[in-house]
Amino acid sequence: MLLLAFDTATPAVTAAVHDGTAVLAETFQVDARRHGELLLPAVEEVLRTAGVDKHRLTAIAVGVGPGPYTGLRVGLVTAAALGDALGVPVHGVCTLDAIAHQARAEGLTGPFTVATDARRKEVYWASYDDSGIRVQGPAVDRPAELAPEARSVGAGALLYPDTFPHAQGPEHVSAGALADFAATELAAGRELLPNVPLYLRRPDAQVPAGYKAVLPA
Amino acid sequence: MADEPLVLGIETSCDETGVGIVRGTTLLADAVASSVNDHARFGGVVPEIASRAHLEAMVPTIRRALDTAGIKASDLDGIAVTAGPGLAGALLVGVSAAKAYAWALDKPLYGVNHLASHICVDQLEHGRLPQPTMALLVSGGHSSLLLSADITTDVRPLGATIDDAAGEAFDKVARVLGLGFPGGPVVDRKAREGDPRAIAFPRGLSGPKDPEYDFSFSGLKTAVARWVEARRRAGESVPIADVAASFQEAVTDVLTRKAVKACKANGVDHLMIGGGVAANSRLREMAQQRCDKAGIVLRVPRPGLCTDNGAMVAALGAEMVWRDRAPSAFDLSADSSLPVTEVSVPHTDLHSAAHRALQS
Numbered sequence: 165m166l167l168l169a170f171d172t173a174t175p176a177v178t179a180a181v182h183d184g185t186a187v188l189a190e191t192f193q194v195d196a197r198r199h200g201e202l203l204l205p206a207v208e209e210v211l212r213t214a215g216v217d218k219h220r221l222t223a224i225a226v227g228v229g230p231g232p233y234t235g236l237r238v239g240l241v242t243a244a245a246l247g248d249a250l251g252v253p254v255h256g257v258c259t260l261d262a263i264a265h266q267a268r269a270e271g272l273t274g275p276f277t278v279a280t281d282a283r284r285k286e287v288y289w290a291s292y293d294d295s296g297i298r299v300q301g302p303a304v305d306r307p308a309e310l311a312p313e314a315r316s317v318g319a320g321a322l323l324y325p326d327t328f329p330h331a332q333g334p335e336h337v338s339a340g341a342l343a344d345f346a347a348t349e350l351a352a353g354r355e356l357l358p359n360v361p362l363y364l365r366r367p368d369a370q371v372p373a374g375y376k377a378v379l380p381a
Numbered sequence: 382m383a384d385e386p387l388v389l390g391i392e393t394s395c396d397e398t399g400v401g402i403v404r405g406t407t408l409l410a411d412a413v414a415s416s417v418n419d420h421a422r423f424g425g426v427v428p429e430i431a432s433r434a435h436l437e438a439m440v441p442t443i444r445r446a447l448d449t450a451g452i453k454a455s456d457l458d459g460i461a462v463t464a465g466p467g468l469a470g471a472l473l474v475g476v477s478a479a480k481a482y483a484w485a486l487d488k489p490l491y492g493v494n495h496l497a498s499h500i501c502v503d504q505l506e507h508g509r510l511p512q513p514t515m516a517l518l519v520s521g522g523h524s525s526l527l528l529s530a531d532i533t534t535d536v537r538p539l540g541a542t543i544d545d546a547a548g549e550a551f552d553k554v555a556r557v558l559g560l561g562f563p564g565g566p567v568v569d570r571k572a573r574e575g576d577p578r579a580i581a582f583p584r585g586l587s588g589p590k591d592p593e594y595d596f597s598f599s600g601l602k603t604a605v606a607r608w609v610e611a612r613r614r615a616g617e618s619v620p621i622a623d624v625a626a627s628f629q630e631a632v633t634d635v636l637t638r639k640a641v642k643a644c645k646a647n648g649v650d651h652l653m654i655g656g657g658v659a660a661n662s663r664l665r666e667m668a669q670q671r672c673d674k675a676g677i678v679l680r681v682p683r684p685g686l687c688t689d690n691g692a693m694v695a696a697l698g699a700e701m702v703w704r705d706r707a708p709s710a711f712d713l714s715a716d717s718s719l720p721v722t723e724v725s726v727p728h729t730d731l732h733s734a735a736h737r738a739l740q741s
């Protein structure tokens with residue numbers, strides 16, 4: 165297996181190559197406003213570093229969010245287009261699952277909550293049991309309305325210490341962890357998600373309130 | 382001709398996901414997925430709804446275009462994409478897709494200007510553009526008079542709207558008249574049954590001291606609303622066809638008068654009209670009459686090529702390849718306010734390398 169993975173659902177633009185056993189190369193840049201500019205060069209770089217020709221790739225894994233939409237879509241449309249052009253399948257991974265996978269790999273045990281910044285004073289979150297299975301979420305809520313696990317990770321948790329008193333890293337998702345999560349799930353014969361965004365919110369749009377007169381009343 | 386460049390173009394600047402394929406100046410495929418119906422109840426394009434629709438439609442629309450053209454993606458000589466101007470989030474979907482295809486297929490990438498593409502699309506209908514060409518671009522997003530000496534490098538703005546775009550005025554007047562969204566086609570239809578001289582609506586920026594080639598449609602739109610409201614208030618019925626025809630006459634009168642004047646003043650004997658409003662039947666008719674009288678050759682693409690589409694982007698991309706213009710880099714940005722003078726976004730590394738060479 166040669167898996168290309170990337171994620172644009174958090175402020176990080178991150179890409180990795182995984183051979184089914186280990187991460188061969190990984191890039192990680194934090195710049196919430198430049199996902200569009202950074203992603204393709206990052207993909208190019210990670211393949212070069214790994215010494216893998218793109219035509220040898222066997223699958224793509226992409227973080228499908230939740231995450232701020234404009235950046236999120238960069239990853240999803242890139243994955244869809246690469247999958248089509250290279251003729252390989254595209255697997256979706258919930259970005260919060262990848263962060264949870266990384267937190268466990270870094271030694272976090274027991275149940276915990278992952279939260280990322282959803283802007284507008286809200287967080288995207290999900291909770292995991294002590295075996296790493298997602299038991300709640302993904303969802304988007306105001307921190308004050310949540311009752312998270314005692315332990316929490318992610319930039320959204322670090323941002324709201326009142327709700328998440330013992331928050332820790334990783335702040336953002338890394339494509340290496342995402343790739344490893346995807347490789348593990350596929351090896352276990354489990355299905356990943358379709359390449360469809362987890363928006364969790366309806367688009368902001370208001371139906372105009374009738375016609376406004378221009379003549380004074 | 383078989384040796385002309387085969388280019389795929391992607392357009393996502395507003396609510397149409399457009400993918401076109403051309404060989405030189407020959408149109409092979411023009412696939413469009415529109416989210417216009419999703420916006421209708423909001424009375425205008427909702428950016429987030431448009432972006433979501435682009436993401437869903439992107440790859441299927443590309444597949445459809447390739448199937449229609451009967452080619453394989455690997456046959457292409459280049460991939461072109463609208464880099465701007467337009468809705469930022471919408472542009473980003475197309476730009477990201479174009480990069481991925483170009484990189485995966487080892488093809489050059491061309492980030493091009495939406496407005497220049499609107500001009501270049503006419504090559505698919507009437508052959509290569511004469512140099513120079515005067516262009517009147519009118520749509521829901523833009524109203525500009527542009528002079529182009531070379532469609533791949535040199536587009537100069539002579540004038541533009543200072544407030545609403547022409548298409549926007551159609552939408553707003555349609556709303557005043559209760560005709561729904563989008564306003565262009567329905568106002569055109571109603572106007573055919575009305576008298577264009579029934580009401581004397583104002584011609585914006587047409588005084589002797591006004592800027593010669595700029596437009597203004599905001600005052601006209603308000604004048605129409607006032608006239609209609611006064612009627613309603615007096616308990617009288619509103620002659621919808623006459624209002625539509627008189628409004629449309631005011632818009633097309635100003636547009637064509639200024640366009641012909643710009644041609645004469647600049648010694649240009651070709652005028653092209655593009656953008657969604659170019660589909661308006663009265664605008665086409667009046668432009669033809671006035672151009673005939675002034676000895677100007679009028680070029681207007683068929684309505685399907687006037688509205689936003691991928692074929693126009695492919696047309697400009699093919700011209701870029703044909704003229705051996707520099708491609709874009711993979712860090713190409715979507716630029717919602719890309720100036721019309723920037724016909725394409727060339728490779729920044731080459732740019733800075735050339736710069737350094739000059740300085741050393």
Ligand SMILES: [Zn+2]
Binds near residue numbers: 495499520522656688
């Ligand atoms: Zn347009």
